Amino acid sequence: MAGQTEAARPIGALSGIRVLDMSRILAGPTCTQILGDLGAEIIKLEKPGAGDDTRKWGPPYIEGPDGQETTESAYYLSANRNKRSLGLDFTKPEGHAILLRLLESCDVLVENFKTGTLKRYGLDHDSLKTRFPGLVYCSITGFGQTGPYAARAGYDYIAQAMGGIMSVTGSPDGPPMKVGVGIADVTTGLYATIGIIAALRHRDATGKGQHLDIALLDTQVSWLVNEATNYLVSGVRPVRRGNEHPNIVPYKAYETLDGFIVLAVGNDAQFRRWCDLADLGHLGEDPRFSSNANRVVNRVELDRHVAIAMKLRTTANWLAVLETEGVPAGPVNGIDEVFSDPQVLARGMRIEMPYPHDASGTVALVGSPLKLSETPVSYRYAPPLAGEHSKTLLSQLAGLADDEIVDLVAKGVVSSTVP
Structure with missing residues (x-):
């Protein structure tokens, strides 16, 4: 278990679990946000000067206290609450040493680099498992660590295309159609979360960590569910049916008369x-x-x-x-109607969190669907700025003195939004 005092541990099913989040975009951040909602401590590692790619995926962007548009996008906000951000360049020797020091107190590492990238820095699972035998190491890629496509970059849209869902989505006489959100990414994040929790249970029972190899294409194929089984049983290729169901009518x-x-x-x-x-x-x-x-x-x-x-x-x-x-x-609700629906509101699916970086001082986010009677989810940190918690994390977890941190910032090894 990560070393935290009882007073410092948030209430939650995963209280006391510390996660080093080396992922970006949507699949990995979805996974780590769920873990964070369940009480885990999430350290979001971001490259100095760049940060998570999705910070700039807009508009819309947050409007700052001065009324000017910031570079913090709504897309980024959707999957990054309950995390603290550390700006650290692990490709430099000083940054690499700090990352290894952080891993000494971490239970889980989540990464979504292309297959083979982290091996160049001695940060792949095989390189770390001897030094950190209890570490649960989760790799999220487009096509997995094995197979003929393993070296390819993976994207949600490509996974939807190659994984078959676009062939059964849309009007029968229309073109192939993707789902309106990055559902392959999100579902991959969900499967990664399930796998991590299972691996933590195994680790607690045996002391042994393990490597989770989670792929967008695998996940996409898995949630073809009944349409996939319809094909496997019948040999007949499913077709697009628009809004109709292949097995139930009507x-x-x-x-209607008005909608x-x-x-x-x-x-x-x-x-x-x-x-x-x-x-x-x-x-x-x-x-x-x-x-x-x-x-x-x-x-x-x-x-x-x-x-x-x-x-x-x-x-x-x-x-x-x-x-x-x-x-x-x-x-058939529009998204504006969804967030005014009394059932959605009663279930806490719209939340407000303090957010000093926005002109309103708060930010509206989508709540967690998990309702646990004994260990409810908690909302502790709004999505952080890149490097917002660098100084605190390096001081508390890596034992660095203020002057050491200042020197690392000057060298570009660390980035911090706090002077």
């Missing part, structure tokens, strides 16, 4: 209840539609009836009657 977004609504009929009883509500009770008894299997086969004909009926009422009217009768449905 299950799509329908136009759109998602109708998600999951079983035959729900279908018969929808038929009664739509004054189409005979369809529930029609052998072409009475079972889900037959509805899937006859989806085109059924969809014609459902689409006509759904356009006869407003979205609000449909939602009211469908909820009353237990037929699953929901509105």
